[in-house]
Amino acid sequence: MKKWIVYLLLLAGSAQALAQKESSDNSISANKNKPEREEWLRDLGFGLFLHWSLDSQLGVVIGHTLVGASDDYTHRFIKELPQTFDPYKFDGYRIAVQAKLAGAKYICLTTKHHSGFCMWDTKTTDFKITNTPYGKDLLREFVDGARKAGLAVGLYYSPEDFKFLYDHDMSVQRGGLVFTDEIQEKYNDLIRRQTRELFTEYGDIDMFFVDGAPKAPALIEAWRLQPNVVVTRGAVSTPEQTIPGAVNDKLWESCLTMGTQWQYKPTHDELKSATRIIEILVETRVKGGNLLLNVGPKPDGVIADPEERNLTELSAWHFINQEAIHNVRPWIVPHEENIWYTASKDQKTVYAVIFGIPDWVRGDRKEFVLASVKATLQTRISVLGQNDKVVEYANQVDAKSRFSQQKDGLHISVVRAQRIYNNNKWPNPITVKLEHIEPALNPPTFLTVKSLTQTGKTTLVGNVIDLGNTNLLNVAFEWRIYAGFVENLNETDWKRTHWMSVNKAGEYKIDLPDLPRGITYEFRTVVAHPSMTLFGEKMQFTSR
Template sequence: MIKSGVTFLLLTFSVILWAQSTETTNTETLNLNKPERVEWFRDLGFGLFIHFSFDSQLGVVISHSMVGASEDYLNRYINELPKTFDPKDFDAKEIATLAKLAGMKYIVFTTKHHSGFCMWDTETTDFNITNTPYKKDLLDEYVEATREAGLAVGFYFSPEDFHFLHENGLEIRRTNINDIPPHLMKKYVELNELQTIELMAKYGDIDILFYDGGEGPLLEKCKQVAWELHPDVVITRGAMETPEQTVPGTTLSDPWEACLTMGTQWAYKPANEVYKTGTRLIEILVETRAKGGNQLLNIGPKPNGEVPEEQVNLLREIAAWNFVNGEAIEATKPWIIPNEENIWYTWKPKEKTLYAILTKQAEWPRGERREFVLKSVNATENTEVEVLGQSGKRVEYMSETNATTLFEQEENGLHISCVHAQRLYNNHKWNYPLVLKITNAQPAFTPPVVVTEEAEIIQSGGTNYIQFNGKIIEQGDQENLKVCFQYRPHFNPTKQPIPVEWKETKTMLINDEAFSIKLPVKNEKITYQYRLVLKHPKSTINGKIKSISLSAN
């Protein structure tokens, strides 16, 4: 770690970078991610997010309690709360080992959240972890342990800094930097620049950066500095789509990374937390990979640094599934369609190996045979099919049971018959997706490409309507396609564990490139999610999910 002369070094870096750069405006968005590094990142597939800071002691939302807080609250939060922060039981090696078992290939740690509290030994502010009873540089421990485990190192960093705003007499808020005086704005940008230089200079080559928040020069300067110092770093948020708590409605060709909490809160929540099941987390991971994205699953350590038992248990639940089925997640690409109902696909095109992941198969008794028809898949003369993790030769204690996976290509699809054979739990139950590995597979059809367009609110004959609009970009190999739109009240994943079921409009036959369907709606204030649904004879193809808000008159 750099200690002596660090301020001079950082300022020198800063002068060089300012001299090399042109002024970044609020409207510019810099993206210097190298294509080969982006592909490397996409192959990683699954990562661990860690939200941890000194306010984990309270079990409140990380950082955001500062917005709208009283002066008394802020004074105690900034000046008193760090005095009792001592994550002495933070075990970076144990966390990295558990992440690796769960199939994760990278970890992203919160170096500085919106509060401005730095989890490393920084010379830019006293508001950092070395001025707590812990005293040490926790980030250094995280980096060393993550690298030792063979995982990629990622940093989360917030250019928004509530401590800086408060320190300079400015209102604490997430956005709207336009009313910050120019001399303070310059100081604000320089603070983030110096902190970025520290992070990129003190810990070796950083693989991934996740920037959360910041407008105009606050964010753009951080990105510019990071890429100048380490051109191979992959910036996710700030340079690619990173949906929170949700997965896009369709496969995206561009890189994306979804981030997800196990419960309802990012940082530690000691009371009233509601966790997703391990099965649900696995299903979300499967859907993410089938649609071409990365999944960043979050944990929030306790104030002493320990990972809550519930979160450890969920990671070990995922680890058991990954130990059997990890090859269906790592270094895969999307198939021609993401799914056929509850069967999701990932694909390794170079090997011509397809993975059919059988979700929603709860209560599949060991030794029971089930049959599936894969309409989007054609076998070849060299095709073989197996269930990952199983030899197909034996079911324990069931010597008369034939565990062989059988398959036959028929006109309506690839028919597969398989047995749940492997014993993984003592009670003989395994309520998680089984995975079929299909070698030398071929697509059974060329799917059309459809787009959900922006909907409109229109009036006709005294009635309000939502007019849903769609477009076919590529016809595929099928004519006279049928479409409808699905809609539902807007889903808030932090408040609703399970989304409301989709409703459908009428179905229509289309021949034109663009089309519309009108839905009468009540005069009420509500936000709807909607998507285009194309009903191909061999698959249902969903368009991207969009939203539209109605306002009551």
């Protein structure tokens, strides 16, 4: 019973922290997803997001340029941009195959973003794809292509509609709008009718991402028409441009961009490397979540070359390591230093994904000590993608994976044997599969609780819920300046407080040094167990 209480407390803490990352327009409504369908989506683990609309022709942020825009800009956006939008190269099947090779099991398209432009042949408005030179129902092409490629179908839909505001001579803005009862009912009816079209004319929809407000008319209609649909945003946590700091072993979905913008951005963009995307994918799965990775197609309908190259590199990694990504759940700890863990549902098989060795020469043997896993009489280990027998052109090299259980942990010895690129350089993680193993310890459980800020002083509060299999823990906090909504995902430079020793469960507090006022920071708990260092959820505060 004690373990279940601790586990529920951890989930509550993680859920609270995740919820804090949801902006007001991404709020969570009542969840009517079927539990078995949520588990089905968790098994898939990885999806490709396509943010795309008529303003991709300008390379600007999708939809949002209408907020605060002049009357002339708004009028030309709505009346002129449709006249030149012609994604004549779009091939729903080709993009779905690209996604599938990269490891995606589902794919999600923006059917309508906040501007109100519809990517299907809706009867609710003339602001739609069939009133452009393209002339066809693009959503139909997308859905058919996804199903042909064997991917689950996801739809993004925004209940917000700037075209509706334009038609009713209302200022385009987000939040703060007050409608008359008559206008509100017209708005709700538009949302219901559009959702009804999406859920009656395109077959079974697997995933629904509802972004904006009011959500209720869309959610009620979707669940009524297709009870098996899994609603992500609107029903479960969907942290945006971030990964939570702690494990949360229920459905959540992190959505983030390959670059800095959701829609196609031809200039001044900074793309994540394929290696960084792989690390993000692994970390998301390690912590129990799904990754919905976004790319923005070009105005002509194809994925731009830099993003396509990243997807191809991701395809090579996934082809080798896919077993560690799909149908997995968290292990008893997320990682030990640069070794990150996923596990089979029965926890009998663990996948140790080794980060941070971009120069691992083919044919070289390396050794690691794993503190959280313990061998049994049936234990076997191997490197995913390799046969443990051969290193090409180096028959004298022993490629066999070996292990030995010792007092300080499971010692593993593995060789990177596979030639993936002609120059023998492969910068991405390799995965060691550990079969028939057991947990080696009972890790501590703890929460990042809150910050207490007053003029000139900041106190951070954590809570050790259970010490695990030790009588003494060292605890601290790490903090850093919050780098920004998009940029923060690539920040790694934390500062650490002094350590405190704790020998019983309960809250602990540590004061930070004087900080410059008016700056937003993020912080997390750090717990040093005798065998490893663990980290808690991330939270934020602004210095005063």
